Amino acid sequence: MASYLRGQGLSFDSDTPPRQFAAGFGNFNYLIRVDGQWAVLRRPPPGPIPPGANDMARESLILSRLPKAYPLAPRTLHYCEDSHVLGARFFIMEYRAGLSIGGQLPEAVQQSWHGEAPVGEYLGTLLIRLLADLHAIPPEQVGLDSLGKPDGFIRRTLDGWTQRARLAWENDLPMELVQVIEWLEQRIPADQRHCFIHNDFKLDNVLLRETDLSPVAVIDWDMGTRGAPLYDLAVLLSYWTERGDPPCMHALGQMPTAGNGFPSREQAAAHYQSLTGVSLTSLHFFRVLALLRSAVVFQQIHRRRSRDEKESGTIPDFEQLARELSSFTLEVTRGRYY
Template sequence: MTALGRGRDELFHEERVREFLEERGIGSGPVSAERIGEGQSNVTFRVRRGDADLVLRRGPRPPLPPSAHDMLREARILAALAPSGLPVPEVLAVCDDASLLGVPFYVMPYVSGEILTDREPAGWDDPAARRAVSEQLVDTLVALHAVPIDEEPLAGIGRPDGYLERQLRRFGGLWEGVSRREVPLVAELGSWLATRVPVPQRRSVAHGDYRLGNLMFARPAGGLPRAALILDWEMATLGDPLADLGYLLATSAEAGAPTSVMQLSPVTRLPGYLRRDELAERYAAATGLDLSRIAWYEALALWKAAIFCEAIRTRWLDGERPGDASFAPRLDLGVPELLEQAHDIARGA
């Protein structure tokens, strides 16, 4: 395979990656790689070197927004979560030298499994498998939110107090820097959210992008699907666990409900998958948390998603993300639609 891209920020460079792996005693011989995944943010490669089967995860090409695509921080979070028993990727090696690929990256073992998006694996279309996927989706989130966070190293990955307020300030301040158009609902929703911030009932690890598409499933012969890995920890921190649940509910695809560009696993519209209210009920039963204000968290999730998607659209329009040509044009209408859905939730609340 030839190098992908040219110059200091090329996405992958076989010889530099080979040298990096050689220095750390990972595999032997030449390197081959192929890009995998459908992420709209960071870039992932499956890398083979001798008997080593690996995944390399890196950010997109620079320039990068401040604090975004921080692979070094993501690797630290995964290492901190490793003793928890959660299905998180194992970090084998971290590269903080941006001269190799233009940005830092880390390497983990390749794990075989299924990620559900717009199709189901063969034989997974029975009601029991679909229900198991939905239940695993909730139960894995419950397990994440139950991990103790008061001791290092997890205590050092974030500041849970004031998490919601910081989210509002951070995303509210991003719009003008990432957009080229006027969309009054951004400020209107930001004001609505800011005047109604709930008091968190608990502090926990908050994944920040918890949805079906960020879970990998395995299914043993004769068994039901089980969560094998939780992926994409770039936005993880310590905060209010209901922010994760609100995001999961707001971005879950459901038959008869409005669609959006953030429903990245439309397969769950099929019969047998749990509906949003059923997902919420299972989470509440397991955690004992009061979900009477979950609509606020759903509106927050869609408002944040709209701002994040606007940044993707603008970078694509500026020629910085040519690889997003299949997704970014949908954001012309997709971003206002996300804001309208958030507005509808706010009015209903």
């Protein structure tokens, strides 16, 4: 690494051991020092990569351009195309120190919060505002108007996740998922206004200043593209657990939205509409599509991790979670949950 970066005019501090960030199931991230400054090295995990995932070239391109209009996106410092250096393509981006909140709201945050609204109401409203701000940026303004193919995005996204589902379950799909896919096939909406979308926007991808929970950075852009804004909203809502949801949604452990004063999914969607003016007419379709994606992702994680016998005995039962999410998704098609 030091030798490679020297050839690129960069100085890698090999006396400071890289430290891996612990969170996440996907890409590996390491805190390193380059040219005397802290930076983050980001690379894919080892092993086979699902189509369209863990795309370092795409993410480094996005982060070389998007920060001009969306300062919360950290800047790319260097991209390495040569997979022989570290065994995979990687890039280096600026480091932003901040708090990442996952499925549990830290007790320290609850105790130190002194805002007028409950902390969950603040965080839920913040998430929707940051997503709306992103969707308001014209892709051509930041040189991302050639990224992705917005025409046919909805059809292509459904086909892509259907194919991934078949691969993840080795063509033995749960019956609930078969019914979900049939439901989606019969209700594909017409292409709508497109914008630049994050494609995995959620609370732990927003880094917060510990003193006042103001946003410091939005991270994890490897699936960013141009597409339907309601899909981006639906992906966020697929992580948005409510108190009355079945156990599988609570088992996701992605966002602490089942309490702490967070708005409901319906309230969050209504707030997004008030900020953007985007009609929610087809949101039900996108909600189901995003939940299909969640079920497939956890099945993919199960397959990837079950190949490693060292990990298989220490990880949650992602296969069971994927099946339960399939059942929940079918319930959403029937209108039993928002």
